Amino acid sequence: MPELPEVETVKRVLEPIVKGRKIVKIDVLRATIVNNQAETFVHYFENEQFLSISRIGKFLIFHLSNDKVLISHLRMEGKYIELLEKEENTKYARVVFHLDNDHKLCYDDSRSFGRMIMSNEKDYLKEKEIAKLGPEPFNVSTVDEIIKQVKKVSLPIKTALLSQEIITGLGNIYVDEVLFASGIHPLTPAKMITKQEWHKIIKESQRILNEAIEAGGSTIRSYHPGKDIDGNFQTSLKAYGRNGQKCVVCHTNMRFIKVNGRGTTFCPHCQIKHGAPIKIAIVGKIASGKSEVLNQFDKAGYLALSSDKIVHDLYANPDIQKQICKKLKMESAPDFLSALREHLKVKSNDLDKLEKYVHPLVRKEIENEFKKSHSNLLVAEVPLLxxxxxxxxxxxxxxxxxxxEIQLQRLQIRDKEKSAFLKRINDVNNYFDDHRSELDFIIDNNQDLPTLANKVVSIINKVLDRLN
Ligand SMILES: [Zn+2]
Known part of the structure; x- marks a missing residue:
């Protein structure tokens, strides 16, 4: 989706093309673009002359003769392409403006999400799409108004900024960039953003948007602001699309989450969530000593959850047992766990089915416990994270x-029948090695307990540092 810088580029490229040109004819090839008012639209704009183009947020505002105004929003894929009259329309031409110089302007939109609104000089700022827009970051002189506006807004800051109602002009890409540059976690409730942070957001928005406008807009999607302008610009994105890569500031792995459905990349180290605890997962192979690590957090007074225990409790629940029996087509038995173990021995493929059912339940349970807790570190051991x-x-x-070697030593201590089962799970646990680069800390647990305890304390201190 084009963002403000791209729309500004379109404006700059288009203006000299249409300025002073009269529209001699309009073909509406897809009526939904003009709100299903093709005839009225054609009648309204035919024979008018383009005077200038302005932009409000991501809306292009074409000013025409007789005080007429055409508001255009490109949405996902919309673009304007100038052609000679004798050339064929573009593949997804939806509205074609024939100009008085043997050129035509095709509005091309493969997905047809774009919209054109008829308006006039007196009313266009009052059109509901425009009226609800907040000021652009360039026009914000004081943040007091914003703070008043979000006083009761608990929505994540990312969602609040995307709404365009607080400030306008930041889409998915630049919101990620601005929040990264401002060191603000995208899930921070909007009402918890401090005055100083709002200053930062405004300042970084101005800087980032200006840089992008100068670069001609980023080119996440191939994109044609005007004929022969391929939008082949690059602006260096530091957050957006860098999931799994190292943060350019601190080298922590950038993380990807969904914020109200929108893909969001951020650095968990540089972008701290205010008033929210830090959530920590512990992973590792069987017998690596994860439980002991968890135990250290527990001893230090933080909330420490064991997924194994959660699963154990789930398996003890008769309703869950019933569901699992149904899903695996398994007879219920007085000793559910043994029956399940036997079943999986024979039908090892059912392990997937079982996990697909159990994992979301575990997740929900962890989320519930986290929500209830007042601990500022929330820790869960999640072997199959x-x-x-x-x-x-x-x-x-x-x-x-x-x-x-140590892993096997530790495994042999456990009872024999269990160990075969655990070993199989351990193979599944090769995931640990596949995801090594995604770990923020690795504890090498080949030494004794006091050494392990020291290592955990050092991690706790480093993590708590992030809260300050
Ligand atoms: Zn970082």
């Missing part, structure tokens, strides 16, 4: 590593 795709609900991921 990556397999269960739960990594995005945590701010910090700690991996516990152990040499295979």
């Amino acid at each position: 990556f397999k269960a795709k739960m990594e995005n609900m945590f701010d910090v991921i700690i991996g516990v590593d152990v040499s295979e």
Whole structure:
């Protein structure tokens, strides 16, 4: 979707093309673009002359003769392309303006989400799409008005900025960039953003948008502001689209989450969530000592949850047992756990089915417990974190590593029948190695308990540092 800088580029490219030109004829090829008022639209604008183009947020405002105004929003894929009359229309031409110089202007929109609104000089600022827009960052002189406006807004700052009602002009790409540059976590409730931070947001918005406008807009999608202008510009994006890459400031892995459905990339180290605790996951292979790491957090007084225990409790729930029996086509038995173990021995493929059912329940339980807690570090041991795709609900991921030799030693201590089962799960746990680069801390647990305890304390201090 074009963002403000791209729309500004379109404006700058288009203005010399249409300025002073009279519209001799209009073809509406897709009526939805003009709000299903094709005839009225044609009649309204035919024979008028383009005087100038302005822009409000991501809206292009064409000013025409007789005080007429055409408001155009490109939405996802809309673009204007200038052609000679003798040339064929573009593939997705939706509205064609024939000009008085043997040229035509095709509005091309493969997905037809774009809109054109008929208006006039007196009313266009009052059109509902325009009226609800906040000021552009360039026009914000004081943040007091904004602070008043968001006083009761609990929505995440990312969502609030995307609404365009507080400030206008930041789309998905530049919101991520601005929040990264301002060191603000995208999930921070809008009402908790401080005055100083609003100053930062405005300043960074101006800087980033200006840089992008200068560069001619970013080119996330191939994009044609005007004929022969391919939009082949690059602006260096530091957050957007950099999921899994290292933060350019601190080298922490950038993380991807959904914020009200919008993909969002941020640095969990540079962008701290105010008033919100830090969520920590512990992963590691079987017998690596994850539980001991968890135990250290518990001892230090933080909320410490074990997924194994959560799963254990779930399996003890008769309703859940019933559901699992149904899903795996398994007979219910007095000793549910043994029956399940036996079942999985024979039908190992059912493990996937079982996990697909159980993982979301575990996730929900962790979320519930986190919500209830007042601890400023919320810790959960989640052995299958990556397999269960739960990594995005945590701010910090700690991996516990152990040499295979010590791992086997520790495994042999456990009872024999269990160990075969655990070993199979351990193979699944190779996920740990696949996701090594996504870990924020790796604890090498080949030494004794006091050494481990020291390592955990050092991590706790580093993480708490982020809250200050
Ligand atoms: Zn960072």
